[in-house]
Amino acid sequence: MEIALLGGTGDIGEGLALRWARDTDHTVVVGSRDSEKATHRADDYRTLLDERGVEHDVIGVDNETATERADVVVLSVPPEYAVSTVETVSNGLTSDDVLVSPAVSMDRDGAGFHATPPEDGSVAQAVAGAAPDVPVVGAFQNLAAGALSDLDTELRTDTVVTGDDPEATALVRSLAEEIDGLRALDGGPLAVTALVESVTPLLINLAMNNEGMHDLGVRFQ
């Protein structure tokens, strides 16, 4: 299977790319608006995985090409670019693809971070509005980017997967669980994704306010 990470050159995209490349046989397609940046970043990821003696299959291309190739497209871009990125790559999307929304909209004031969901209710629902013919799945919102991209960190964390297409959500849950130490839980339909997205600012507030806590994830038990 080919998994594209649009915006796969930064933050959560880097960690997902490295983990999928290390832990699975899938082809990881690092996408960027700038194909040269994508190529360079894919080189970096390959070097890092080579140093660990890990077999991998990572390529870097522009977002449009990444979308055309891939079966699963992860929108690992900042939330304000989620909808515009979908619009940019829409020619490459078909109803057989799965679009994954890991972005979270939040802002910060003196009290800390707050959730600032878009009018649609959640970033995932805004993405679904922009791609009405493609199954959209919410996932990976609550993973700590730092822990994810540090392959020496053993994960023991959950991701909540939401969506309205049972096949698509099952596929994303399965891809998530192929990452060592990641457990994927069924959060229900896309309409309740706001609850998942709002865990992320909570995690940041907890990291800010509690000594010794950083790169926090969440575990439901």
Added chain:
Amino acid sequence: MEIALLGGTGDIGEGLALRWARDTDHTVVVGSRDSEKATHRADDYRTLLDERGVEHDVIGVDNETATERADVVVLSVPPEYAVSTVETVSNGLTSDDVLVSPAVSMDRDGAGFHATPPEDGSVAQAVAGAAPDVPVVGAFQNLAAGALSDLDTELRTDTVVTGDDPEATALVRSLAEEIDGLRALDGGPLAVTALVESVTPLLINLAMNNEGMHDLGVRFQ
């Protein structure tokens, strides 16, 4: 110290009463609108703790008397009664007391449970608006009532404590951590409590959608 649980005859109030009675030397004051109901319920709790050979100090009185006696007052009532309960007991509240808000406002539709915070932003902030002279602390929102009130269940769960008065939040964190297996984290000021309250409908959705998961709590790690 005396801890009052207003609405301590049901749900989360029962579990907190039993756990504090079992795990600490504090006086647990079970409050209810109906003093007879409070007395009976306190009897039940004492019987249950006696059967376990646990020393305890539990009494049952009406909410007003409970508030007058107690140093810490937990509003373990349904969210729609949180503000009216504060108004009822306000004569017994002083600025030396601490008011704790564990309630969560949510509703359910076909997709599952959603957070429905009041206009103030969170139940805790609505409570603070109704008791402007008393330090208000948000805590205990994400505990599973079933697990909490079953003393055979070993907790291994977190509660996020929010508030604007450092002494009051420190006191509530300390009381929370006196319950075996409960870890209290600093969530920041009261203004970010909505993030904590919205974890509760997420926990219920996860319990509904994932086989073998029930009485879920949350752990940040």
